[in-house]
Amino acid sequence: MSDWIDVCAADEVEEEDVIRFDHGGRTFAVYRDEDGAAFCTDGLCTHEQVHLAEGLVLEDEIECPKHNGRFNYKTGAALRTPACVALATYPARIEGGRIQVQI
Amino acid sequence: MDGGARDYSLTGPDGARAVEIGLASAEWYHTDVPRKTMKGLMKRTDGPATRDTLIWLMLLILSAAGGIALWGSWWAVPFFAVYGVLYGSACDSRWHECGHGTAFKTQWKNDWVYVLASFMVLRNPTAWRWSHARHHTDTIIVGRDPEIAFMRPPDIARKALAFIGIPDVFVHFGILLRQAVSGPNAEEADYIPTSEVPKVKFWARLFVAIHLAAGLTALMTWSILPLMLIGGPRIYGAWHMVMVGLLQHGGLAEDVLDHRLNSRTVHMNPVSRWLYWNMNYHVEHHMFPMVPYHALPKLHEVIKDDLPPANPSIPHAYKEMIAAVLRQRTEPNYCAPRSLPEGAKPFRAGFHDRTALPEAG
Ligand code: FES
Numbered sequence: 412m413s414d415w416i417d418v419c420a421a422d423e424v425e426e427e428d429v430i431r432f433d434h435g436g437r438t439f440a441v442y443r444d445e446d447g448a449a450f451c452t453d454g455l456c457t458h459e460q461v462h463l464a465e466g467l468v469l470e471d472e473i474e475c476p477k478h479n480g481r482f483n484y485k486t487g488a489a490l491r492t493p494a495c496v497a498l499a500t501y502p503a504r505i506e507g508g509r510i511q512v513q514i
Numbered sequence: 515m516d517g518g519a520r521d522y523s524l525t526g527p528d529g530a531r532a533v534e535i536g537l538a539s540a541e542w543y544h545t546d547v548p549r550k551t552m553k554g555l556m557k558r559t560d561g562p563a564t565r566d567t568l569i570w571l572m573l574l575i576l577s578a579a580g581g582i583a584l585w586g587s588w589w590a591v592p593f594f595a596v597y598g599v600l601y602g603s604a605c606d607s608r609w610h611e612c613g614h615g616t617a618f619k620t621q622w623k624n625d626w627v628y629v630l631a632s633f634m635v636l637r638n639p640t641a642w643r644w645s646h647a648r649h650h651t652d653t654i655i656v657g658r659d660p661e662i663a664f665m666r667p668p669d670i671a672r673k674a675l676a677f678i679g680i681p682d683v684f685v686h687f688g689i690l691l692r693q694a695v696s697g698p699n700a701e702e703a704d705y706i707p708t709s710e711v712p713k714v715k716f717w718a719r720l721f722v723a724i725h726l727a728a729g730l731t732a733l734m735t736w737s738i739l740p741l742m743l744i745g746g747p748r749i750y751g752a753w754h755m756v757m758v759g760l761l762q763h764g765g766l767a768e769d770v771l772d773h774r775l776n777s778r779t780v781h782m783n784p785v786s787r788w789l790y791w792n793m794n795y796h797v798e799h800h801m802f803p804m805v806p807y808h809a810l811p812k813l814h815e816v817i818k819d820d821l822p823p824a825n826p827s828i829p830h831a832y833k834e835m836i837a838a839v840l841r842q843r844t845e846p847n848y849c850a851p852r853s854l855p856e857g858a859k860p861f862r863a864g865f866h867d868r869t870a871l872p873e874a875g
Contacts, residue, residue: 428553459539459651467556467804476804478647479615491615493647495707 415504415511421449424510429473429484431464434514440464441503441510442484444471449503450484451512457482457489457496520656520768520846522665524704529657532769538658539651543772543862544801545820552802555809555816558619562808563611566788567627570608574600578743585739594742598751599789602679605634605748606755607791607807613643616806617791633721635755636686636748638693640713641706648705650803654768654776660705664764666846668839676756679749686748687725693718754789758782761831762796765838767849772862773800775852779814779824780831797821820859822852 418432424443431454432439438454440463452473456463461477468474473484480494487498502513521528532538547555577600580593611617612628632639645660652658664673676682692699697711706714728744738746758780767775777797787794795810798817805813818824825831838850854861 458647467553467558469558474615474804476802478650479803481615491621492643492710495709 413513415506415513418503418510418512421447421505421508421510424449427468427470429464429466429468431462432512437514438462439501439512439514440473440484441512442468442473443510444485447505449505449510449512451501451503451514452482452484452487452498456480456494457498458494463498520666522656522662524657524660524701526657529704532652532655532658537652537655537769537771540771542653542801543774543859545817545859547802547816551816555802555813556804556806557809558616558806559808560619560623563617563623563627563806566791567608567623570600570604581742582739594750597743598747599754600751601634601747602749602751603754604789605631606759607789607793609635609637609642610646610793611791611807613639613646614803616804629717632717633724634748636683636690636721636745638690638714638717638721640710640717641693641698641702644706644710645702650800653773653800654763654766654770656768660701662768663760663762664839664842666768667843670839670843673760677753679752682752682756683745683748687722690718690722694722754786757828758786758790758794761825761828761835762793765835765842765850766852770862773797774821774854775849775861778831778835779821780828781824781826782828786828819855819857822854 416434418441419430421443424430424441426443426447427445429440429442432441432451440452440454442450442452444450452463454463455461456475456477458475458480459477461475463473463475465476466474467476468484471483471485472481472490474481475494478493479491480489481491482489482494482498484498485500487500489495489497504511523529574597577593577597581590581597584590584593608627608631612624612631615621615624617627618624629639632642649659649661654662656662672681693714697715698706725745728740731740732738761778761780763776763778766778770776774797777800779797780794782790782794791807792810793799793807795814798805798810798813801817802813814824825834834850838848841848852861
């Protein structure tokens with residue numbers, strides 16, 4: 412398992428929101444849920460490679476900004492067509508007020 | 515003639531060319547909107563759509579009841595005129611918004627209204643969800659978008675007939691019939707995944723069966739009343755859907771990656787806006803499909819300084835569209851000009867002049 416990678420200060424991501432995080436030539440989406448816990452998935456929708464960070468967090472789901480496909484950002488499961496293929500998820504945590512991910 | 519006829523089929527050379535030159539699944543222009551503002555606009559709520567749907571269903575029931583009670587007299591006419599538009603026109607926007615899943619916050623409500631409205635508009639709910647996703651990916655990209663209303667050179671007589679549901683209704687029923695028997699054809703298979711085929715067949719069979727039952731009841735009772743209630747409104751009540759629907763992209767640019775060039779926003783009277791669920795804000799909807807219909811007027815206010823001025827009325831928009839479409843009969847590359855307010859970001863055009871398209875290899 413890789414090291415924890417620093418993303419940003421936890422308060423830079425609002426609760427029930429998402430930001431884009433680029434690292435090592437890849438793009439990720441980093442979320443906080445309504446309890447403030449952090450989560451991380453691949454940043455591009457599996458339907459047509461659109462940035463999920465421009466979408467909308469609805470409870471445990473992320474809605475893609477292009478065709479309103481939905482995923483559970485905690486499990487990666489695709490929940491609403493045209494999104495059919497699950498998202499990869501990665502461990503995320505908040506340590507010392509910073510969001511960190513393992514990718 | 516300026517430019518030859520184009521191949522709008524999804525399996526033809528224009529589609530392959532669009533893929534090759536990077537027009538398909540491309541990145542589109544978006545007006546910059548601060549994340550916080552956008553989050554507010556995208557917010558989901560059940561209130562407006564629940565209210566509008568209850569009013570819609572109540573009016574449908576009341577107008578149908580009036581029509582049935584007064585059947586046989588001229589007094590039935592105004593009731594069916596109202597019922598027809600509520601069924602045969604309002605169905606389109608309900609289908610559309612619930613298909614995006616943005617109208618209601620509660621998903622089962624989106625799904626139920628989506629299926630009901632799909633039935634009314636004679637569209638397969640599964641097939642058209644995929645078709646509409648493609649329309650948003652490749653809006654008016656020739657050979658890629660399955661929902662282009664005005665193909666060039668335009669068939670104006672056919673478009674005029676659509677106001678009375680002809681030949682539209684027969685074409686759509688024929689599609690359902692074919693899907694019920696054999697599923698998606700090659701064109702549909704271009705955008706519907708194989709895993710969805712059983713659902714496509716299921717809905718097609720159900721919708722066809724209900725319409726056949728209505729037809730059979732009409733035969734058995736020797737009365738067209740059952741068809742006035744089921745299926746018929748897609749003919750006699752479709753005029754409003756066609757009237758506003760043609761304005762969405764009619765006469766505007768093909769093969770561009772900027773919705774300000776290929777979509778039209780038109781200010782309309784409140785009744786049309788209610789029937790149409792604010793889809794008159796069509797540039798806004800295409801740019802930001804996550805924004806629910808009830809928030810589109812607010813979105814318009816936020817981004818209007820970056821958009822071409824909206825047409826101030828339906829007649830104004832028709833005047834512009836008809837002039838462009840008439841010219842497209844002999845100049846298929848022509849499109850109605852759009853201009854931007856001072857300070858707006860320039861158009862992301864580039865591909866709109868077909869003669870300027872790089873030759874595919
Ligand atoms: S690109 Fe995400 S649902 Fe289509």
